[in-house]
Amino acid sequence: MLNTNSEYLRPEIMDVLRAFGAEDENFTHYYSYSDGKFYNCIEYDGKFYDYENEFSTEDALVFRRFAKRYCKLAFYSTLSAVKGVKLPWGALTGIRPTKLAYAELAAGRDFSLLFKQLCVDESNISLVGEVIKSQKDIYACRGATDLYVSLPFCPTRCEYCSFVTAPVSAVGKYIPQYLDCLQREISRLKNIFSAPASVYVGGGTPFVLDLCSLERVYAAIQSAFGQGFEYTVEAGRPDVFDEQKLKLSRGYGVNRICVNPQSFNDKTLEKIGRKHTAAQTLEAYAMAEKYGFIINLDLIAGLADESVSDFEQSLKTAISLSPANITVHTLSLKCGSRLKESVKRLNIGGINQMISLSRDMLSSAGYVPYYLYRQKYQAGGLENVGWCKPGTACAYNVRVMEEISDNVAVGSGAISKKFFGEENRIERLASPKDIPSYLAKCEKIISDREKLFK
Numbered sequence: 504m505l506n507t508n509s510e511y512l513r514p515e516i517m518d519v520l521r522a523f524g525a526e527d528e529n530f531t532h533y534y535s536y537s538d539g540k541f542y543n544c545i546e547y548d549g550k551f552y553d554y555e556n557e558f559s560t561e562d563a564l565v566f567r568r569f570a571k572r573y574c575k576l577a578f579y580s581t582l583s584a585v586k587g588v589k590l591p592w593g594a595l596t597g598i599r600p601t602k603l604a605y606a607e608l609a610a611g612r613d614f615s616l617l618f619k620q621l622c623v624d625e626s627n628i629s630l631v632g633e634v635i636k637s638q639k640d641i642y643a644c645r646g647a648t649d650l651y652v653s654l655p656f657c658p659t660r661c662e663y664c665s666f667v668t669a670p671v672s673a674v675g676k677y678i679p680q681y682l683d684c685l686q687r688e689i690s691r692l693k694n695i696f697s698a699p700a701s702v703y704v705g706g707g708t709p710f711v712l713d714l715c716s717l718e719r720v721y722a723a724i725q726s727a728f729g730q731g732f733e734y735t736v737e738a739g740r741p742d743v744f745d746e747q748k749l750k751l752s753r754g755y756g757v758n759r760i761c762v763n764p765q766s767f768n769d770k771t772l773e774k775i776g777r778k779h780t781a782a783q784t785l786e787a788y789a790m791a792e793k794y795g796f797i798i799n800l801d802l803i804a805g806l807a808d809e810s811v812s813d814f815e816q817s818l819k820t821a822i823s824l825s826p827a828n829i830t831v832h833t834l835s836l837k838c839g840s841r842l843k844e845s846v847k848r849l850n851i852g853g854i855n856q857m858i859s860l861s862r863d864m865l866s867s868a869g870y871v872p873y874y875l876y877r878q879k880y881q882a883g884g885l886e887n888v889g890w891c892k893p894g895t896a897c898a899y900n901v902r903v904m905e906e907i908s909d910n911v912a913v914g915s916g917a918i919s920k921k922f923f924g925e926e927n928r929i930e931r932l933a934s935p936k937d938i939p940s941y942l943a944k945c946e947k948i949i950s951d952r953e954k955l956f957k
């Protein structure tokens with residue numbers, strides 16, 4: 504339980520407590536500012552920890568930013584000392600590492616100085632530097648328009664899933680009507696922009712749709728925008744792949760496909776409710792390869808009691824296939840996940856080793872990190888990293904993560920983002936997550952989006 508005399512600092516403090524798994528412990532926090540100094544006093548387990556930092560500015564926004572920064576650092580220092588643990592990202596929470604680094608660079612400062620002040624470890628500072636280097640060309644072209652199409656349907660729900668998606672057995676009856684709304688949304692996008700820089704069809708598991716339904720989605724996109732752009736389909740779980748869907752996708756101009764094994768360990772796959780095997784992933788991969796797609800494979804570190812060597816084995820298998828892209832996620836335990844309750848049994852030390860192993864193995868195999876993000880409930884406060892062979896980065900992923908383009912998103916649970924380049928800010932517009940509400944509000948969603956983007 505946290506008591507603080509400054510409620511606006513609570514979210515920042517909770518981010519740090521969560522990173523240490525200390526969100527249920529008792530802390531009392533006193534904050535004040537006087538004579539050009541921030542004061543943070545933390546009472547924990549009968550002891551007091553005092554911090555003071557000199558700072559003054561006339562700018563209210565900058566003042567708040569530094570008040571938050573020093574408060575987080577105070578909690579990080581206290582917890583790190585009493586628990587005897589250093590976190591790889593230190594007190595850097597609540598903002599994407601690359602976003603903060605870009606802001607520092609734009610202000611003419613070396614981002615590594617701030618990262619060191621926030622106690623980020625050296626390997627993560629280098630990682631951010633490498634990501635920024637890989638993104639250089641894509642980042643330079645800010646202000647594009649990308650299209651996201653949401654297909655929130657899956658064969659079954661995985662144990663760890665926190666996405667807005669549902670099994671087709673429960674929501675399959677809505678699919679025809681859902682596709683009607685999606686078509687209506689897509690056909691009206693011409694009022695907003697004439698050509699997308701990239702299209703990303705995500706889920707869910709888009710390939711869970713039958714051939715005719717999938718074709719309706721592709722045909723709607725083609726009729727609005729033709730072909731010829733970067734076009735990704737997060738096809739998804741290997742048990743829904745087949746030749747016809749791949750051929751159809753290629754015919755409509757799809758050039759990138761995600762095959763998501765998560766693990767190549769059959770026992771793990773069974774435990775997390777994936778209902779497919781490693782052999783099916785290999786079959787799906789071979790099928791996708793035949794059609795010449797740029798393939799991304801997703802792996803997750805920290806799944807269902809996996810050991811470091813289990814994870815290493817999956818990584819070796821993924822690398823042996825030589826896909827253009829490999830994304831390594833750390834298990835995220837958001838509120839939507841049924842695994843949240845089991846967070847305590849996660850072996851955080853082991854997950855740290857997995858992540859460090861992935862960096863070594865992927866770098867040695869010729870991959871470079873090209874995008875990076877962290878989520879609030881990520882095991883060990885770690886990160887997700889997209890790796891690619893040079894020249895194969897998915898520009899959509901970079902632009903959406905760094906928020907440097909308009910992202911026009913259709914479908915239920917989709918979040919459109921309007922990028923205001925000069926002010927370097929984003930405005931969001933979210934569609935209802937539950938499908939019946941989405942269907943009922945389709946026309947309003949279209950008109951709200953037109954207002955945002957026009």
Ligand code: SF4
Nearest residue numbers: 657660661664666707
């Ligand atoms: S396949 Fe992906 S989106 Fe679908 S339930 Fe599993 S984790 Fe969630």
